[in-house]
Amino acid sequence: MRLHKLPRAMKLASYLESKHFRTAAGLLIKRTRIIGFFLYALATVGFFILPREDISRSSYFDENALMTGLATRQFDDAVTVNRVAMALRDLDQSEAISVIDKELSKIGLEVYQQNFSALLPIALVQQSTPTISGRNIYGILRAPRASTTEALILSAPFHTRDGTSNVYGIATMLSLANYFKTKNYWAKDLVFLFTSEGELGTEAWMDAYLGQQMPGIVASSLQGHSGSIQAVFNLELESPLFDYAEIVVGGTNGILPNLDMVNVVAHLCLVEGIQTTFHSPWSSRPTYQQSLMGMLLFGAHLAPGLPTGNHALFLRHRIDAVTIRGVGKTQQRRGTETQNVIPLGRAMEGIVRSFNNLLETLHHSLYFYLLPSSWRFVSIAFYTPPFGLFLLPLVLEALKQWLVARVPDILLPTQPSSTLGTPNKLPLPFSRLLALLLVSFGSGGFLCYLPALACTHLGHITLTWLVAGLLCICGVSVLVPLLLGFTVMDYEWRIMKCFKLLLLVIMLAAFAVLNFPLAVCLALCLSLPCTITQPSGLSSKHTHWLSQISLLLSSPPMWVLYFCALYTFSLSAPSADLNDVIVDSITMAMTGVAMAYNAWHLLGCWLYWAMCLCVWPLWMMAWSLSCHQLVCSPKEEGCGPSKEALQSEGLDEGDQKGLRHSKDLQVFEGSPSPTSHMAS
């Protein structure tokens, strides 16, 4: 019979019994660690060359309709900016709202207000009550000669992210509104939005505008409406004098705006003489180290997926949005108060005019990129291959475990299988896999949904209770496999490990598409624990205890603590007390968990859910596996699957011999001269 006429299963079987396959399998099983190490090294090099000038590309405008910077910008109204800023200074929120209301009405816009209140599931330490309420105010400038089909949102919150008053941001927006009202070339409505209570106010307004409803936020419906939102620009100025304009692009869940939007903002700031920065103050012709630092900081801000500004919430709905933040205070006060504000106002005028030129939503440029600096970008085509190389060792390890579990079939070519041409079936330990999945995802489910259960019964819970509860669940999950001490066969644990590694690869690949920096962090944290865990019995007791302790130290809660410690340490003064730093990092970790939980319920971030139901279960699988005990060493006789298991698979006596582990297994455990065994 010609080979190509055979059915596929038979062709596979003939390949699996071929010499070529045996050599390749032997090589893989013997050298997995080295190949893996080599691939990791290659991946690291791949990542580190990304910010280089010859790999990253220079940013360019992809949408010709933008015509950025073509029109002259003439905004120069320092008088109004100063007047409004003086009027708003030191006012509390309700007084400020009435001042803004008066200003907007004077300009001639339609003015509306919206009340909202939000119940935080986890009360943060600084707050007195768990309910936060506030008021948003917004004015609509209707396009003079166009129908209300599209809108551009110009937003300025009452407080910047750091908590300082955004008086000059609001003043700039109001004087821009005054200036824009005199122009007749608007093809889209301009909505000037002033929100309170940070992201909560923006979320409340956005939900009411888009017709969504987040549980936990109660907001009155909007009386004034405009068309579909094309772009959102958020302005935050701590003080009128600033050194840089920080362009904050990251959105919730790692979603980024169109790169054209970022380029428009950067270009117009440049043209107006304002230096731009992305989380780091180097933007014009940075060196390689600065680019690398810039890229890492960009990734670090994007990885948690928590909102970094009011614009972040709009990105969840695929509305391009960006925040411009004035940072840095000039040491010497020279010139007028508004010497930085007016150029920024002109830049805003140019940006809004550019977007006014658009007829369609931005669709040309990239949505997946990394920004080492203002004018260079790394596209998805470049940063995905190193990540793929990073995942490859996991796949190879999974393959190795599968092959070793099926070693006898590979080793004994003279043993024909019962049905001609089909490979021997190995009984898969379904019950064990199911138990593994149940324990891991069950504990993850508890971590994820128990706080919600507690909230519904108790109304809200404080931070300490939440953290205590989560740690309890973690502790119980860790102790259960340890105390139960399951026994496992050699081939069974190998198949479980293979399954776990494949699940990890799938999860990381999925995250790579959703939030790439997060995927990289998870890959760094989870690869090694999942690769090197094995049940007790294979190595000495000492080594096994050591590996278990290191596994505990590399669990997700500990990683959260490490990242927070790193952050606090990098920010603290060199002479700071170590105890203080540790306490600070623990507090930060706790607050971070609470913020993630609140963001999940109020703002739509899936970080908490992902950590509980994707990351924690995979670590639990590795932990459970390491808590298993090998029931017999592979070198012993009678260590194969039981008779009943075999008969349930329809295999007879003849096959049992083949399936029993023989001492030929030593070949793959590193003993010399393998070729003599495989030459048959």
Place this chain on the structure above:
Amino acid sequence: MRLSCCALFIVSLWTVCKAVSSKSTHTNNWAVLVCSSRYWFNYRHVANTLSMYRSVKRLGIPDSNIILMLSDDMACNARNPRPATVFNNENKAINVYGDDVEVDYRGYEVTVENLIRVLTGRLDSSVPRSKRLLTDDRSNILIYMTGHGGNGFLKFQDSQEISNAELAAAFEQMWQKKRYNEILFLIDSCQAASMFKLFYSPNIIASSSSRVGEESLSHHPDTDIGVHIIDRWTYYALEFLEGVSPASQVTMENFASALPSDTPLLSGAIFSLPLLEKRMYDPPLL
């Protein structure tokens, strides 16, 4: 109408053909002016076409003999800070969208099908006379096209393309149906020379704003309106035409030499010599 007022359309051949061409054999003049783009950022294409329309009208071709195809979405665009106007220069000296502009095909009527039907005369009986090209074998036609183009095609309103083969076939149909005496084909777009590469009918002079592989660029932006306002080739062509009156005796050679070389045009304007004796040679003049 004085024959000399159409001196612009007199063919000027090199030494061999001079004797043949010095006598003009046409009795009427027509113009087909096509702007194939729409949308605000293509303001300059509409300005190009309207400027040519204005020059052609000023030099004596009446509206009844002009087919003007425009998307006509610039003057009343919500983004236009000067509503009801279209300018072709930053100095805003002339509003080319004045009081007496007759647009024959506007908006979504500017399609490839309509252009071919107009050229070949295959129009439904319900189409009015103002939208027909009622030429005979003694008509000289100016065909001016502008828009976004590529190698072998011109883009029509962001959804269609007309290829050079289609255009060549349309012109051959016109020749066979005796619908023209001579055609002056002017095209201002990127890689415009590719559009007349396949012409095989006689008595056509073609001029393009750029060679194959080159882009045609705009001349200058208007920083008040915020758009690019005119293209380079058309700008220099109009400069030449502003100096022409119905009484002047300018020839094609003058026109050709008036269009500047690669700088400041920034692209190579090509003239193809007419194919009177079925000879096809195409030396670039500039």
